[in-house]
Amino acid sequence: MDGLRYAVEHVFMPPKLPQAAGDPTQELARESALARYVSRAANSFPTLEMGTEWMAVVEMLKAVRKLHGDTPYTVDQLRQRFVHMLPGDVTALLIRKQNAGFIMRRNNDNVVFEVFEVSAPSASVVQAEGKLIWTFPASAAEVPIATFQQSEFQKKLASFLAHMNQDELDLLAREARNIAVHPRHISVLLMTILTATGGEDSAIISPIRRVTKRIADEALSADKASGIWRRSPLYLLIRVAIQTTLAEPIEYKAFMIYFMASLLKEANKPSVNLPSGTLSHMCSKITRRAAKLGDELPQAVIDEASFTCEAVREVIQIRWEAIQAKESAPPVGWSTFGLDIYDDCTLQLLNSSAYITNVIHDHTSYVFTSSYVPKHTRRLCDYPFNDVLQQNFKTFVEETDASLVLADFEAAVRDNLGDWVAMNLAEPAAPGLLEGKIKQYMALASEQYQNNAENQSLMILVVLELWVALDEIVIKRIPLLASYSPEVSVKLLEPLLFRRAGELARVRDVALYIRRRTSDAEAGNRPSIFAALAPWSFCAQYYATSQVMKDGKTLIERKAKNKRDEKIQELREKTVEYNAWVAKCNRTEHDEDCYRYRKRKRNHCARCSLIVSSRP
Numbered sequence: 001m002d003g004l005r006y007a008v009e010h011v012f013m014p015p016k017l018p019q020a021a022g023d024p025t026q027e028l029a030r031e032s033a034l035a036r037y038v039s040r041a042a043n044s045f046p047t048l049e050m051g052t053e054w055m056a057v058v059e060m061l062k063a064v065r066k067l068h069g070d071t072p073y074t075v076d077q078l079r080q081r082f083v084h085m086l087p088g089d090v091t092a093l094l095i096r097k098q099n100a101g102f103i104m105r106r107n108n109d110n111v112v113f114e115v116f117e118v119s120a121p122s123a124s125v126v127q128a129e130g131k132l133i134w135t136f137p138a139s140a141a142e143v144p145i146a147t148f149q150q151s152e153f154q155k156k157l158a159s160f161l162a163h164m165n166q167d168e169l170d171l172l173a174r175e176a177r178n179i180a181v182h183p184r185h186i187s188v189l190l191m192t193i194l195t196a197t198g199g200e201d202s203a204i205i206s207p208i209r210r211v212t213k214r215i216a217d218e219a220l221s222a223d224k225a226s227g228i229w230r231r232s233p234l235y236l237l238i239r240v241a242i243q244t245t246l247a248e249p250i251e252y253k254a255f256m257i258y259f260m261a262s263l264l265k266e267a268n269k270p271s272v273n274l275p276s277g278t279l280s281h282m283c284s285k286i287t288r289r290a291a292k293l294g295d296e297l298p299q300a301v302i303d304e305a306s307f308t309c310e311a312v313r314e315v316i317q318i319r320w321e322a323i324q325a326k327e328s329a330p331p332v333g334w335s336t337f338g339l340d341i342y343d344d345c346t347l348q349l350l351n352s353s354a355y356i357t358n359v360i361h362d363h364t365s366y367v368f369t370s371s372y373v374p375k376h377t378r379r380l381c382d383y384p385f386n387d388v389l390q391q392n393f394k395t396f397v398e399e400t401d402a403s404l405v406l407a408d409f410e411a412a413v414r415d416n417l418g419d420w421v422a423m424n425l426a427e428p429a430a431p432g433l434l435e436g437k438i439k440q441y442m443a444l445a446s447e448q449y450q451n452n453a454e455n456q457s458l459m460i461l462v463v464l465e466l467w468v469a470l471d472e473i474v475i476k477r478i479p480l481l482a483s484y485s486p487e488v489s490v491k492l493l494e495p496l497l498f499r500r501a502g503e504l505a506r507v508r509d510v511a512l513y514i515r516r517r518t519s520d521a522e523a524g525n526r527p528s529i530f531a532a533l534a535p536w537s538f539c540a541q542y543y544a545t546s547q548v549m550k551d552g553k554t555l556i557e558r559k560a561k562n563k564r565d566e567k568i569q570e571l572r573e574k575t576v577e578y579n580a581w582v583a584k585c586n587r588t589e590h591d592e593d594c595y596r597y598r599k600r601k602r603n604h605c606a607r608c609s610l611i612v613s614s615r616p
Helices: 002-012 024-046 052-069 076-085 122-127 153-167 169-176 184-197 234-243 249-267 276-296 299-328 339-344 353-360 385-390 393-399 400-424 428-446 453-477 479-483 501-524 538-545 547-586 606-616
Strands: 090-095 100-106 110-117 134-137 139-144 211-215
Touching: 002 024, 002 249, 002 276, 024 234, 024 249, 052 076, 052 090, 052 211, 052 234, 076 090, 076 139, 076 153, 090 153, 090 234, 100 184, 100 234, 110 184, 134 234, 139 184, 153 184, 153 385, 211 234, 234 249, 249 276, 249 299, 276 299, 299 428, 385 400, 385 428, 393 400, 393 428, 428 453, 453 479, 453 501, 479 501, 538 547, 547 606
Parallel strands: none
Antiparallel strands: 090 100, 100 110, 110 139, 134 211
16 A cells, blocks of 8 residues: 555655655665556556567566565676576666666677666756756666676676665765765766776667656655655656667557556555545546647557546545535434433542542641742733634643633633624635634544533534634625525534523524525525536636636636747747758768778767767
8 A cells, every 4th residue: 555655656746745755664665566566567558569679678677676676686686687688688777875777788799788867966856947857868888798698797797786776875875865866886987897898899889769858856855854755766767768668759658658547547446545636636647648649649548548537537526426415414413312411410539539538537737848839821811812813722732721721712702703803804814814723623622522512512602603704704705605505504503502691692693694694595596515517606606707717717828828839939940950950961971981880080070070969
């Protein structure tokens, strides 16, 4: 379950993400679960006619799943993988402590090694506007197959990679969690060694597929002690390895949609119980990706994504209908038949026998050894009512007593709420203050007033008075709300227990307000505010009467059109630039001493210099 939630967070990146780094002892197990989900999706992916390249991807993901398990990979595991690599095989390794991704590609005559950074510095992530633009791989080296197959070479390479995966060589990384270190020990040291091992003719002649990706990442931390949440580096390694292995971009994009749909199917199971907002976000991500590809997407992938998203929408609709039914259900009255008047009136002092006996026989010795110095703690009733609404009950409960805090607040509501509402009808912060105080009061009073019907009655009355105040302020700002039912029944007041005339008068005022609101709503013949979207539903009518909402929609559409026009213009400019470069390249010939299969004098050959300058 924990592994699935981890995969959802790092694959879909929902709006609500953890604000701290996870438990480091569980990191390997969670990333192993993520690799397992990707490998499982690859095994069931409808490959159609994708050929041997896709089989290489499936085998690569199996190796990733095996090597990146609950424990770090060992030297023996790496050597076994090196020995069994056949032409066309790919091995992807996350060198965790060095912040590096390492990809090996076995060809007939050589082995190509590719390296790139898997986690950008936190400062770059925070300062970036939008997503990071990143080209993979950063560097590459090539070793002849005869050298790679030497037992001593494989042993030393496996030992180096296994130790670099676990050894923290950066002092800053030892002191802080989730700090993105520079991968110099892999990208510079190891790649230099591999280049030198290839000999003088080690120039890369195998084609290197480079991809440029827009990487979404976050650097989130509530405090320094909790560490920084960063997106999974293993997931980035897997994506880059798959995309650079497949020849056609559409193949990679189709698989990613299929994988995300399979992950959504797992998350939609009742035992997982993810929030509806998260499930809806996952559906939106898949739908957006599919819409970008359009008719290029294979029909089997479209069917899988559509079926999964439709199943999720049905679950969300069922949840919403349950909420509507719960909110629309009449309140359950308080029954008096279960009361035992005799037992409730009998005073029981179960632990006072010794004290009473001592008092009767007058054995108490009154010795005063110290003077009493009273300490007055400021109470909630000492504050103005506006400050009372802004205070946190927890502070006063720690200094005094919960019952005293509740009594002070209830008295303040009784004496000051009406005048405060009249003065704060136009105050922007007023609804938020009332909402927060209702939640605070309900939480504390529900705990303190258990099994006491009279106190519970007072709690319900105070909450309803605060609700009336909140309703008046909101209706002042949104008059349309008065045409809809308040969804609060006057029957809620009928079983309340009160003896004082003042409390009964307060109950009467609340009942009159609810009846008036209900009568106004019935006269307008409007549906429930929780009703589904329709021409007369609240959300539709609010949009129709709100110029701010209409202006916001117009602004969003205009910005989207401007961005679309800018991208189209950028595409035209880049197309013209590309065509000019191709024409110039076609007009330029290699120098006489620049041969196709030898190390070129690129600093002197005009055509080679032109090709090198065009690379990102």
